[in-house]
Every structure is written in C-alpha cells, then in structure tokens.
Amino acid sequence: MAERSKQTRAQAEVAFRKAQKAERDKDKSSAMQEYESGIEATRKKTARLKELRLAKEAEDAKAAAKGAAKKKKPAPKG
Numbered sequence: 001m002a003e004r005s006k007q008t009r010a011q012a013e014v015a016f017r018k019a020q021k022a023e024r025d026k027d028k029s030s031a032m033q034e035y036e037s038g039i040e041a042t043r044k045k046t047a048r049l050k051e052l053r054l055a056k057e058a059e060d061a062k063a064a065a066k067g068a069a070k071k072k073k074p075a076p077k078g
Helices: 002-071
Strands: none
16 A cells, blocks of 8 residues: 555656646746847837937937038128
C-alpha cells in the first residue's frame, strides 16, 4: 500500500511540474508579446513626434526667413 502511495504521489508531482512549466511558458509568451508591443508603440510614438518636430522646425525656419526679409530695409542713400 505504501508503494502505491509513493507511485501516486510521484505521478501527481510530475503532473504538477508539467502544469507549472506550461504556465511559465504561457507567461513567457504573453510577456514577450507585451514587450514587443511596447517597443512597437514606442517606435510609432517616436516617429510621430519626429514628424511634428520637423514640421515645426520647417515652420519656424519659414517664419524666420519671412521675418528676416521684412526686417531688411534698404540702406539710406546719402
């Protein structure tokens, strides 16, 4: 009877280890997906911010060029 108890316990432990491994693999997979989606979100956000920055810089350059053209006055002749 003790032998059967040991065998049942060993089978239960094996089943438990398999269940733990399956759960770790599932957690690992979901963690990797979460990590990769975070990286993708960061790339998209960075690209969007870069576009906004470049647009603003171009707008500022136009405004500066326009302002410089207005400020230039012909030198008085004399």
